[in-house]
Structure formats: C-alpha cells, structure tokens
Amino acid sequence: MTKKKVHYLRHLIEKNEKNEISEAEKNLLEDFLKKEFDNAEWDSTKMGSKENVSAEIFKNIKAHGTVKKSFAIYYKYAAAACIVLMLGIGVFLNAKVDVKDITVTTASATDSVKLTDGTLVYLAANSVFKYPEQFNSKTRSVTLLKGNAFFKVTKDPKHPFIITSANIKTRVLGTSFHISLDKGRSSVTVITGHVRVSSDKQITYLEPNERAVFSTSGLKKQRVGDMSLYGWYKKDIDLNNVTLHKVFTLLNFKYGVNFKPEDKEMLNTRITLYIKGGLSLRNILDQINYVTHLKFKPYGETVTVSH
Template sequence: MTKKKIHYLRYLIEKREKNEISEAEKNLLEDFLDKEFENAEWDSAKMRSKEAVSAEIFRKIKPNSPVKKSLVNYYKYAAVACIVLMLGLGILLKSGVDVKDITVTTLSATDSVKLNDGSLVYLAANSVFKYPEQFNGETRSVTLLKGNAFFKVSKDPHHPFIITSANIKTKVLGTSFHISLDKGRSSVTVITGHVRVSSDKQIAYLEPNERAVITTSGLTKQSVSDMWLYSWYKKDIDLSDVTLHKIFTLLNFKYGVNFKPEDKEILNTRITLYIKGGLSLQNILDQINYVTHLKFKQYGNTVVVNH
C-alpha cells in the first residue's frame, strides 16, 4: 500500500468519525474496509478473537476518542483492521504472512539485537539467541539458547517480557539484567528494576545488585558487588584497580576465550585498563603485557597465561 493511499484512507476515516464524509466517500471507504476485514486471515488459537483484539487496538489508537454508539460494530472492527494495516501495529492480518523466529549466533565477537518493542539485547561471544520478528499476544517471549546476554527491556506493564534460558524463566516488565548459561550453572543478575526468576518449583524475586544462581542443587539468591563486570557490552570500558580474574571474565564475554593461568596467583594481580571499542583481543593482551610483563599464548579459544 502506497503512502499516498494510506494518508487518504486515514483522512476518510477521520472525516467519517466527525460525520463530515460525503456519501461517495463513505461508500468508497466502507467498500475497502469490508474487503480488508473479510480477507484477513486470523489464528484465533494464538491471537484471540479477531473482534476482541481489534476493539482493544482501537481503544489504544484513539484513547481520547471513545467509539460512538452510532457506529455499527462491524464497521468499527473493519476500521480497526484497516488502521492496523496502515500503521503496522504488529497484528498480521494479511493472508500468507507468518510471524518468523530469528536466531542470532555470535562467535568470537559480541553483537546486539533491537526487538520490535524497543528492547535491546546484547549478546556476548559464543552465544545463541532466538526471538520473534514481532511480538503478538499477551507476553513478549524470547529464548537464550547458549552463552551470555545483557537485556535492556522496554517497559510495558501489560505485556511481560519472558526469557527462557536452559531450565529457568526470567519474567520482567521493564528493566536491565544479565543472564549467563555455563555448563549446568545458570545465573540472572539484576542491574536495574525488579525481576522474577523461576526454576522447577523455586521462585526468586530480585532487585538491583542481586543475583539468582541455578544449579542441579537448586536456586540460591546472592548479593553482587562487582556490577561493573556487566559493562562488557559497552563500546568503551574503563577499569580501575581491578583483578585479572575479573578482567579475564569480562574478556571472555567480549571475545569468547577462556584464560588458563599456569599460576593461580596471577589472577589476583590488580591493574588499571582502558578497553576502547573495536580493539582486537591481541591489542588488549599487549596492553596487559606492557603493565604486568605476563605472557599470553592463544590456542584456539584458550589463552595460556604465565610469567
């Protein structure tokens, strides 16, 4: 549908609501609306009743303009179907159009995804994330299949955001938090807002600076102090007087490598480091070497560290 036609249809609908439309314009508008509404395909099992959803959308589009009783119900629903088509509000009425799932896989670098509700998802290296092309229904559901992700969820109190990851479900309305999946151990760390985490029969409610850890033994709730660790998704990262253990964890998120120190005491070394966006892993290791004189040898996804 061309923009010119969309504007004209919107113009006719507004004239119809103000009772200023001519008979010829009214016939033209209603013929189009009847055709669009009758030909629209609808999966009631997944998307509820077409009439109920249409009425709900109409109320949201015109919050200050209640539906006039003089309007015929059929016309009202047809008008809503037309407005939905014109404004792209996420209800798929055109025949042959399905909601697609998109899977994003990261390898040795981070990536980000903007969902159609405005939420942002930052994926660490070696992560797999699946989400619908657009959200329909009463919830916004996505899946973290592997790795680590940082979520900035847009607020929508009427449509909870639910992340399925391994054996846990994380439910929020609008907040920011980090989810980690690691060989039988999963965790959810909250940065802002409130989060509900459930696993089997256990439930935890988290606030900022709190984490839920889920293992085969069950779910435990912990306090978190090193919140800066979850800034791995940012372009530029300024680290001051931080242990190499924490730095290696952050670099694992960004570059998907595991660090293997030959001497565990190396992990307690504290340094100050500035990581500028776009730098290669080797460039960062060269900076650490310059400060600590440690040596790094990379074998695939493993970096061996020694004196």
C-alpha cells in the first residue's frame, strides 16, 4: 500500500472518529474494508470461519476500549478494520503465519513429494528441493537447490507456481515440465502447457517440446525433438531407438551414477530398452551388455564403459 493511500485512510478514520465524515466518504471507507476482508488469504480448515474470527477480534478490541462507538458499524469486517485502525494510528500490522520450510535430499534413488496444492514433484537422485509446509501467499513458491526434478503442477490461475533454480525463475499456472540444475547451469523443458522462464535480464515463454537453457552467455530457447528422456520418473520406462547418451543420462537421474565411456563415439549407439520398475542398476546394465556387448565396471558412483 502506498504512503498516499495510507495517509488518506488515516484521514478518513480520523473524520469518522470525530463524526465529521460524509456519507460518500463513509461508503468509501466501508468499501475498502469489505474489499480487504473479501480478498484476505484465509485457511478455513486451520483457522475456522473468517466471519466468526473477525467478529471475535473486534469484540476483544472493543472490550479493551480501543474502538470508539462510531466505528462499531464496521464490526462485520473486523479483521480488515483492525489493520486499517493500526494504519490510522501510525502502526503497520502485518501478521503472518510462521510457515515451516521442508528440504528433501535424495542420494542414490529417486523420491517424490506431493505439495499441499496437489502438485507432484519427482526428484532425481542427487537432488535437493525446498518447499513450504503450507502455501500461504498469493504465489506458490518453491526452490530446486540441486539436481533434477519433474513437476506436475496443479492448475490454479489465482496462485502462480514459481520455481527458483539458481539464476532463473520458472512461473506456471498448471503444467508439466522438467528442470535441471548442474553447477549453475539451469534448463527448463516443457512437456505440457505453457511456461514463463526469466533471469535478471531476459524472459522467454515456452510451449511443449521447447527448452530454455541458462548459462554464462544468457538465456537461450531451443526446440526439443526427442522427449523420451523426460519420462525418467515413471515406474516402467520404454525406450525405443535412443542413443546410449540418453540412456546413461536417464540412469544417472534414477540411480545417481555417472558413466565414463572409454570411447565417446559409443554414446551415439542406438538401442531399444525396457526398464521395469524395481530393477537394480546391475540388471539394467546386463540388458545393455546383452544388446551392445559393452562392458561395465562400477567403481563408487562412476561406471566405466568399454568395448
């Protein structure tokens, strides 16, 4: 609220207390209180009826003698009236519910989180995601601190969903997309719906099969031909004629391992592979070995690939 508006509200309140307010000014003040009351963020399941709580607030204030009789006509909008009254005496009241942040960290396996608005977030291995226990503001804001995540955002036009990932912000109303964050390099790939991606100096809008990549050179928009990689979060995965590079990237998402090929040309090899949910990494590597005759040697979080 601007200082000019606060000053005018204070002026109206003072006139009302002195019984010098006109009918038009009284209607203006009541309209403002009603608007504040109607637009107030409120969780009825946790806080009860807005009307009942407002009436109780006003009752308690009145009992302590802080509200004059002439102000009693606004009891219906007591919650908003309390805020305006504080502005009138020069005190800004901004009560907020203490919202707890939850951080989820994955290691060598994937995980999923269902947010309070119904949004589903699938986290790849070696990822860190932070979100509020309860959304209380006009936006639904979360943060991807590390790794990869696939989002299926519940549609809510009144409360945009915003993901911060390093140097970019992704803003959506309801859609599905993948975000990758690795050493400060962020990318957003859209599966369904429309997405707005912004950095400090640039903004771009994405549609399905489009990706925005942020690096030291800025924000760039790209077209994505093959979307098979972005089904990594599913229980069963069917890969048809894809490169080993994509297979290894997908396995990195699911199991947190890095692949080190002795010959990078082998990454262009194409295979068809079915990954059933619950299979161990060893089982999957045995399948790839059967098709390609490549050899895999695990060492810690790295798998060496050779002919």
